[in-house]
Amino acid sequence: MTGLLHERELSRKTFLKGGALVLGFTLGGGLAGRAAAAYQPPLGDYGPDVAELDTWFAVGQDGSVTLYTGVVELGTGSVTGLMQIAAEELDVPFGAMKVVTPDTLRTPDQFVSSGSRAISQHGPPIRQAAAEARQFLVNLAAGKLGVPASQLTVSDGVVSGGGKSISYGELIGGRLFNARITGTAKPKTPDKYRIVGTSVPRVDFPSIAAGTHQYIQNFRLPGMVYGRIIRPPSQGASLVKVNGFKQHVTGVVKVVRKHDWLGVVAESDWEAIVAARALDATWSDWSGLPPEGNLHAVMRTLPLYDAAANPLDLRVGAQYKNPNPNVWQNTGNADAAIAAAPKKLSVTYTTPFLAHGSIGPSAAVAVWQGDRCTVWTSTQTPYGTREAIAKFWGVPNNNVRLISAQGSGTYGQNGSDDAALDATIMARELDRPVRVQWMRWDEHTWENYKSARVYDLSGALDANGKIVAWKSESWGFTNYGRPEYHEPAHGGEPGSLFVAQLAGWTGASVEEGGGPQSAPPFPIPNVWAKHNFLGAPSQRKGALRIKSGSMRNPTGFYDTYANESFIDELAALAGIDALQFRLNHLTSPRAITALQTVAQAAKWDFRPGPNPNRGKGPILRGRGVTVQGNIAEVFEVEVSTKTGKVFVPRVTVAADHGLVVNPNALTSQIEGAVTFGLSNGLYEQVRFDRQKVTSRDWVTYPIMRYKDSPPVIDTVLINRPDQPSTGGGEPPHQPVLAGLANAIFDATGVRMRDLPFTPKKVLAALRSAGY
Amino acid sequence: MASKLKIKVNGLVHSVTASLDTPLLYVLHNELHLHGPRFGCGLAQCGACSVLLDGKEIRSCVTPVAAVSGKAITTLEGLPALWAKERGTSGASPVLHPIQQAWIDQQVAQCGYCQNGMMIQATDLLTATKDPTEDQIRTALNGHLCRCGTYVRITKAIRQAAAVMAKGGK
Numbered sequence: 037m038t039g040l041l042h043e044r045e046l047s048r049k050t051f052l053k054g055g056a057l058v059l060g061f062t063l064g065g066g067l068a069g070r071a072a073a074a075y076q077p078p079l080g081d082y083g084p085d086v087a088e089l090d091t092w093f094a095v096g097q098d099g100s101v102t103l104y105t106g107v108v109e110l111g112t113g114s115v116t117g118l119m120q121i122a123a124e125e126l127d128v129p130f131g132a133m134k135v136v137t138p139d140t141l142r143t144p145d146q147f148v149s150s151g152s153r154a155i156s157q158h159g160p161p162i163r164q165a166a167a168e169a170r171q172f173l174v175n176l177a178a179g180k181l182g183v184p185a186s187q188l189t190v191s192d193g194v195v196s197g198g199g200k201s202i203s204y205g206e207l208i209g210g211r212l213f214n215a216r217i218t219g220t221a222k223p224k225t226p227d228k229y230r231i232v233g234t235s236v237p238r239v240d241f242p243s244i245a246a247g248t249h250q251y252i253q254n255f256r257l258p259g260m261v262y263g264r265i266i267r268p269p270s271q272g273a274s275l276v277k278v279n280g281f282k283q284h285v286t287g288v289v290k291v292v293r294k295h296d297w298l299g300v301v302a303e304s305d306w307e308a309i310v311a312a313r314a315l316d317a318t319w320s321d322w323s324g325l326p327p328e329g330n331l332h333a334v335m336r337t338l339p340l341y342d343a344a345a346n347p348l349d350l351r352v353g354a355q356y357k358n359p360n361p362n363v364w365q366n367t368g369n370a371d372a373a374i375a376a377a378p379k380k381l382s383v384t385y386t387t388p389f390l391a392h393g394s395i396g397p398s399a400a401v402a403v404w405q406g407d408r409c410t411v412w413t414s415t416q417t418p419y420g421t422r423e424a425i426a427k428f429w430g431v432p433n434n435n436v437r438l439i440s441a442q443g444s445g446t447y448g449q450n451g452s453d454d455a456a457l458d459a460t461i462m463a464r465e466l467d468r469p470v471r472v473q474w475m476r477w478d479e480h481t482w483e484n485y486k487s488a489r490v491y492d493l494s495g496a497l498d499a500n501g502k503i504v505a506w507k508s509e510s511w512g513f514t515n516y517g518r519p520e521y522h523e524p525a526h527g528g529e530p531g532s533l534f535v536a537q538l539a540g541w542t543g544a545s546v547e548e549g550g551g552p553q554s555a556p557p558f559p560i561p562n563v564w565a566k567h568n569f570l571g572a573p574s575q576r577k578g579a580l581r582i583k584s585g586s587m588r589n590p591t592g593f594y595d596t597y598a599n600e601s602f603i604d605e606l607a608a609l610a611g612i613d614a615l616q617f618r619l620n621h622l623t624s625p626r627a628i629t630a631l632q633t634v635a636q637a638a639k640w641d642f643r644p645g646p647n648p649n650r651g652k653g654p655i656l657r658g659r660g661v662t663v664q665g666n667i668a669e670v671f672e673v674e675v676s677t678k679t680g681k682v683f684v685p686r687v688t689v690a691a692d693h694g695l696v697v698n699p700n701a702l703t704s705q706i707e708g709a710v711t712f713g714l715s716n717g718l719y720e721q722v723r724f725d726r727q728k729v730t731s732r733d734w735v736t737y738p739i740m741r742y743k744d745s746p747p748v749i750d751t752v753l754i755n756r757p758d759q760p761s762t763g764g765g766e767p768p769h770q771p772v773l774a775g776l777a778n779a780i781f782d783a784t785g786v787r788m789r790d791l792p793f794t795p796k797k798v799l800a801a802l803r804s805a806g807y
Numbered sequence: 808m809a810s811k812l813k814i815k816v817n818g819l820v821h822s823v824t825a826s827l828d829t830p831l832l833y834v835l836h837n838e839l840h841l842h843g844p845r846f847g848c849g850l851a852q853c854g855a856c857s858v859l860l861d862g863k864e865i866r867s868c869v870t871p872v873a874a875v876s877g878k879a880i881t882t883l884e885g886l887p888a889l890w891a892k893e894r895g896t897s898g899a900s901p902v903l904h905p906i907q908q909a910w911i912d913q914q915v916a917q918c919g920y921c922q923n924g925m926m927i928q929a930t931d932l933l934t935a936t937k938d939p940t941e942d943q944i945r946t947a948l949n950g951h952l953c954r955c956g957t958y959v960r961i962t963k964a965i966r967q968a969a970a971v972m973a974k975g976g977k
Contacts, residue, residue, distance in 0.1 A: 110918065111916070111917045111918025111919060111920075111955060112917060113917075235914075237911065237914060238914060238916075240919070241910070241911050241914065241916055241919070242911060244910075244916050244919035244922060245903065245907040245908070245910045245911050245916075245922075245926070246883070246884065246887075246903065246907060247841070247842055247843025247882060247883030247884040247886075247923060248842055248843075248884065249842060249919060250842065251842070251845065251920065253845060253846055253920075254836060254842045254845065256837070256840070262837075286808070286809070286826075304825075304829075304833065304837060305833040305836070305837055306825070306826065306828075306829040306830065306833045309849075393954050394920075394954060395847050395853055395855055395918075395920045395921045395952060395953070395954050396845060396846065396847055396855065396920045397846070397847075397848075442918075443918075443920075444918055444920035444954075445917060445918035445920065445954055445955050447954070473846065475849060476847070476848040476849055476850060476852075700914055701914070704914060704917060704957075704960065705917075707956060707957070707959055707960070708917050708955045708956035708957065709956070710956065711955075711956025711957075711958060711959075712954070712955070712956045715956075733848060733850055733852055734848060734850075734852040734853055734952060735852060739952060739954060740956075741949050741952065742945050742948045742949045742951065742953075742958050742961075743945045743946060743949045745945075745956075745958040745959070746959070747941065747945070747959065747962070748959070749959050
């Protein structure tokens, strides 16, 4: 139960002599093999044929079933959930399941393991494939047993009927299905579920608890050497000259330079670190960043992204083809309605760049054999990144084999993809595998930050306290900072990787980031909403040299912060309880149920905000509510009038995620999302000076610590087996920032509109309000 | 300059070759192939690399290997044997330490990357404080960062482990 690969079975000789490398990651079930050990599924440009049953499943002679999935285990438990879905449809015990996670040579292309898609979008094809496999096996058994398929039942991997039985292992163990997915098999109805809907323990936890789990950061190959990268000292600096080492160094295998990309490879990790530190290089001066305090003012003045000037860049949905000018909603006449309304409000919300902040800095391992390369990486986008690497090196897709290895949590587009390219650049110069490990400051200063945003919101109420008009204008950079491709077109583009840019690549990039993700959660008669898309900056090019990419979700949680804060402000303006105000407007039955459920669970006291009994301190108490999609959250806060510190003693969540596959794993995701969001809201901001990002570590980029974390997070799952599953990683994070701001308002009467809500900012606001 | 050193890890003495200033983490990781302690920051800020040195939690990423000679290092992989010794049973007991078992029972981890340090620090805590209050737990582990947001479950797991250990593992 190690999740280990065959490293001990592999000599360096097998590496360098060529042939297909058979190293893959399995989770929890030991080594998993194809039914026929030597079987290599035929490959298209994007992996094995997804219409073949053998692409998805292999049955062992012992009755074990291996699921081959294109979904990456990111630490969310999704792969355990997918194994539950497969076991359920196949009618095998969960313990019979094994899994092979993405390997472009062996697993189906399941697009990206991002966007909360792992269960919601990638579960259904696995469910269908498993139902097909079951149907195939029952038909096979019917022939062998001489009993009509209609009289056969399956239990624990054994087909029985007419007094006879035969196991899956006996039917097909060690052999191929050689069958197409027909689309005719009918998956079970949810009332028959026995495995889906239960809290099966995660398959990767035994090895995590024992300390034997294989992360990319400790993945090792025979003969492997160790790489460190040396990034430019400013966002825009170019490498003028490499001068050699400032001091005596040992173990250096090679200094590798490619345009502005610089790295060093050594025989040991420590020698690589020492050498990278000692390597003296001359870089050009650059200081093109705006003063930090002017960021949001500067964003309003930056040129809008010009799609026509970058025809290859945008490959995503229609709304992004022409992202500017992007008036994404225009209903009724918002200006006239605001002018005529008795009560109105105009405010601005601003948000900072945020770092993903993976605890383990990105790492990757690569080895070349001639013009073929194998890369081990914790990317969320195996096929997109594989294609980008292939394009970068000018080789066919299938010359690059990408194998997914579990890494530290990514929370979106962290440095994993760039580190993968780093590894291929170093390994290209050597006949040995290289593990590249970013240092803490490499991750913090050169990742795809969540884009800062500016929101101008105006709204108006009628005499009954209903919102009659809503105006929204926002500014932001791209949401995508990596070469994933977008369905249906493939097209991983190296230009999305700053490592490729450093290494001289000047081609296109895949970008997205036009419109906001979340509109007001209910219909309003007069709405005008515009987004100003500022394009795709990176450390190497663009209007602002701070690279952005999706974190936790593309724009949704910042959009929801602005929208749900503003709704709360309108509720206060109307003098109506904040939760009741939302009930007065919502039309979605599921959202209403979530809100009513959270009101009950949190023992919500219906009264207008702010808290009339808040007193004068030293601790002010209040509560705030938000609802986004079908998730409602209530935050209780304590605000110190002495320090400005905000503490959240209790959070209550009511969450409707449709069909719940694994309640405990989902609850864990919700707890994590809430804690992560509170960390974003209270502490986090990527700092920079005129040259570079200055948030280099956990002192200069603090995140939530244990003592400051909420001691109680109560979650109520509203299970709806008749509805498709929705994602667990993104949606519960989305409401948090507004819930926090709304609770601070309730506690203090002060509205915080500029994230993060640091003690300094809160204290200043309290002082201005007379505390 | 590389030197030959002897270090005692999880009850066994190992001969390793490394320069004296090499952080212990890299020796454990690359020479002894121990995967419990992990690289997180190299700055003693996050705790992913924690090990026990004579029973007390230290950060292996900033501890030179030369500084641990003559002392006993325990990594996450060594906790089962540590527990077996405490109970007076054989050192090769396959049973997980109650802390590790509690981590599984409470399904604490998400990505799991930081959890090594959490479990090591919890072991240190429960050695000195058999029945810690919630406040003691939150204070003792405050120097360990989790980005996934598992703190609420860690509290539950440590309470479970404390209860199990109080009964001698029964």
